[in-house]
Amino acid sequence: MNKLPALIWGKRAAWIRRKLHFNIVKIMLREHRSPLKALKALKHLMAFRRKQQGLERIFKFVKSDGRYFWSSEVPGFPSPRLAHVLKSELARHPNNTGTNGRPPAMITLIWGITNRCPLSCSHCYDWENIEATDKLSLGQLFEVLRCFEGEGLKHLQFSGGEPLARFSDLTALLREASKRMDCWLLTSGFGLSAEKAHTLKQAGLLGANISLDHWDEEKHNAFRNNNQSFEWVKKAARNCKEAGLMVSLSLCATRAFVSKENLFAYASLAKEWGVHFIRILEPRAVGSFAGQEVHLNGESISVIAAFFHQINSDPAYKQFPIVNYFGYHQREIGCMGAGNRYLYVDANGEVHACPFCRGSKGNVLKASFTETVKAIRETGCHFFKNQE
Numbered sequence: 511m512n513k514l515p516a517l518i519w520g521k522r523a524a525w526i527r528r529k530l531h532f533n534i535v536k537i538m539l540r541e542h543r544s545p546l547k548a549l550k551a552l553k554h555l556m557a558f559r560r561k562q563q564g565l566e567r568i569f570k571f572v573k574s575d576g577r578y579f580w581s582s583e584v585p586g587f588p589s590p591r592l593a594h595v596l597k598s599e600l601a602r603h604p605n606n607t608g609t610n611g612r613p614p615a616m617i618t619l620i621w622g623i624t625n626r627c628p629l630s631c632s633h634c635y636d637w638e639n640i641e642a643t644d645k646l647s648l649g650q651l652f653e654v655l656r657c658f659e660g661e662g663l664k665h666l667q668f669s670g671g672e673p674l675a676r677f678s679d680l681t682a683l684l685r686e687a688s689k690r691m692d693c694w695l696l697t698s699g700f701g702l703s704a705e706k707a708h709t710l711k712q713a714g715l716l717g718a719n720i721s722l723d724h725w726d727e728e729k730h731n732a733f734r735n736n737n738q739s740f741e742w743v744k745k746a747a748r749n750c751k752e753a754g755l756m757v758s759l760s761l762c763a764t765r766a767f768v769s770k771e772n773l774f775a776y777a778s779l780a781k782e783w784g785v786h787f788i789r790i791l792e793p794r795a796v797g798s799f800a801g802q803e804v805h806l807n808g809e810s811i812s813v814i815a816a817f818f819h820q821i822n823s824d825p826a827y828k829q830f831p832i833v834n835y836f837g838y839h840q841r842e843i844g845c846m847g848a849g850n851r852y853l854y855v856d857a858n859g860e861v862h863a864c865p866f867c868r869g870s871k872g873n874v875l876k877a878s879f880t881e882t883v884k885a886i887r888e889t890g891c892h893f894f895k896n897q898e
């Protein structure tokens with residue numbers, strides 16, 4: 511078995527960064543046969559990433575199966591999948607230095623494959639879809655998957671409901687999808703045993719985003735309305751790591767949670783568990799939170815942004831997981847959902863701007879997916895206006 515995934519920082523990260531830049535120039539040279547255009551493309555991508563993340567450079571990577579990852583939302587380097595994404599990013603450049611006129615493709619897609627879930631979390635964004643049985647058959651899910659591949663997607667996130675509640679179908683879909691896409695799992699950790707982690711790894715899974723909403727066991731379990739959830743998450747993280755999967759903890763940073771102390775306590779626990787990424791989501795008034803005052807105020811947003819920058823760039827935190835904070839990115843460059851760089855397809859096949867901006871624009875099994883994506887792009891995001 512390959513070496514287990516590991517965090518890379520310092521001189522090794524600097525070397526990987528140089529290789530990444532060289533790889534981008536090589537891709538652009540192949541695309542344009544012009545060294546000048548290739549260097550311009552590299553300059554544009556670096557400036558875009560600096561704006562999007564507010565970080566001078568990528569300080570840390572996760573090495574897994576010979577590839578390097580700086581986010582759980584983007585294909586790893588080196589790979590044709592990342593090359594595809596980079597070319598697509600350049601298609602957004604006003605001078606369109608990248609892709610010979612091809613429209614920018616989406617980077618990733620969040621896909622609900624089951625209506626079932628054993629939990630009833632306080633903030634469940636998908637509550638109206640949670641049922642005792644699944645609406646779509648495995649055959650229909652394969653049909654949906656073919657539509658995604660038709661859109662040239664290179665990264666896919668399996669969600670639900672709780673995708674592990676439909677384990678054998680999940681592995682069947684994974685075996686197929688992972689031939690052409692980087693595949694991640696979004697899960698509560700429910701029943702993610704060592705055996706299941708190994709089966710998912712064999713089926714082609716790269717990593718799991720496991721939801722942990724507090725470093726304090728009782729507070730997490732209370733938020734998830736389940737007194738075993740914290741233990742599930744802890745075991746799931748260990749089992750995934752030992753199976754050679756990358757692990758990301760996914761935090762819904764509520765008003766009650768956001769403080770410098772809680773964020774750093776959370777990061778210390780994540781480091782102790784040896785996880786590779788932390789993904790921070792802001793609460794939204796959808797699903798079980800609908801009609802509630804949950805949005806974060808400016809002060810809380812600044813606290814998270816400061817934490818995000820410090821953990822990702824301060825040498826004192828070099829051995830801490832890489833933090834992804836979408837709220838920061840979206841305030842800098844606008845929303846990446848709504849078909850811009852991703853969208854959400856729920857367990858009924860309905861296409862939404864994202865899990866938090868609900869309102870179907872079409873069903874993958876009943877309408878042209880390409881046309882539905884176009885329609886969603888025209889409507890855009892309910893929350894963040896595109897600023898590119």
Ligand code: SF4
Nearest residue numbers: 627629630631634671
């Ligand atoms: S948030 Fe996820 S784990 Fe929680 S009830 Fe909803 S689908 Fe289940």
